[in-house]
Amino acid sequence: MIWFLILIICIVMVFVFSAFETGYILCQRKYFAGISGRYKNFLFNVEEVITTVLVGLNFFSSASSIVAFWLLKSLGLDTTKSIGISGIIISVSLLFAEFFAKNLARERSSAIVKFFAPFIFMFSYLAIPINRVILFILFPIRLFKGERKKEAAEIIKLLVSESVRDGELDSERARLILSLSRWQELKLKEFAEPADSFVVDVEDLVKNPFRSSDVVLVSENNKILGLIDFKKLLLTRNVKSSVIPLPVLSGDLTVEKAIGKLKETGSKFCLVDVGKKIMLFRFSRFLRVMLEG
Incomplete structure (x- = not known):
């Protein structure tokens, strides 16, 4: 009994x-x-x-x-x-x-x-x-490919949950994303977009720290320094100390591996090296492309 x-x-x-x-x-x-x-x-x-x-x-x-x-x-x-x-x-x-x-x-x-x-x-x-x-x-075992795929799926689940928390994704779309598996072997460059449209020079940002876009990349001498943290910028008024460095990943990297690396850095953004130019990967855009095709 x-x-x-x-x-x-x-x-x-x-x-x-x-x-x-x-x-x-x-x-x-x-x-x-x-x-x-x-x-x-x-x-x-x-x-x-x-x-x-x-x-x-x-x-x-x-x-x-x-x-x-x-x-x-x-x-x-x-x-x-x-x-x-x-x-x-x-x-x-x-x-x-x-x-x-x-x-x-x-x-x-x-x-x-x-x-x-x-x-x-x-x-x-x-x-x-x-x-x-x-x-x-189990660290040695987790190095095998099958375990990495399982871990990548859990990371996607975690990031999708965060997107629902933040209001970037509704419940129905979240269910659809979690049911998809085709993202694993796709290349990172397929979801990247030109970084130029998000780039602002340091001097311009000092003059006008209020931006309508929630994604602003800061550059100096034609080199991208990283993503600006507006909350910290408004508190400190110091642009360089408010920059969040972004990892630079190869555009030929699979989304599965790239998301694993993003998890290590705690970021939903990364710069994508596609050879002659640098592009930007945003997890929110990745979700949108996966849903809309």
Whole structure:
């Protein structure tokens, strides 16, 4: 009886984490208004939330398989039959749990996030340290291509979630982006645009720091210094100290590899070297091109 109760708890936990993951990705920032301070701050940290959810899903999915095996063993079945039957039972159970969880979360994303936020927040105190230890141990394995592809997919999920948070993407478009896989082998230069239209000389920016565009590249002596942080510029009135350096990546790099490098720098922008000129890659434009074709 105890094994059966533990199994039910594990499947329910898979339902909770799966529903929260879908709800969180589709829930816009404005719906966090009714959530208390510390939970709201946690929800704004997209990487920690996604990490916590993934650890929870993997842990309880694995635990349910182990518990199902011992449940069948306690009923008198031999080891071979217990392994086979438990595998089938858990596969079907988790499939239905995730199916209903994701469909519920699509309809009531904000309600799901608000209801489960306290639990996910508390679980993060356990999940995040565990994740760091696992990543350290498995670092050599993660160098293989298959693991990098999986990591790139998780980064896309994280960045799409941030775009929904910031109002750059609505829930329907976010679902569509996450269902696409053709972006992985496309070249970075296919999504780049001329950097010249975003470039402003240092002296011109000093004279007129108020710009209508939210993306302004600063140049000096025909060399692009980086992206301007307008908030810091208005506080310090110092252009050069307000520049955010951007990584320069090859235009022949695949989007999969490029997004992995952007994640390392914590940026949604990069300069793209296409040989004779420098172009600009914006993640927001990448999403738009992927949606509109």
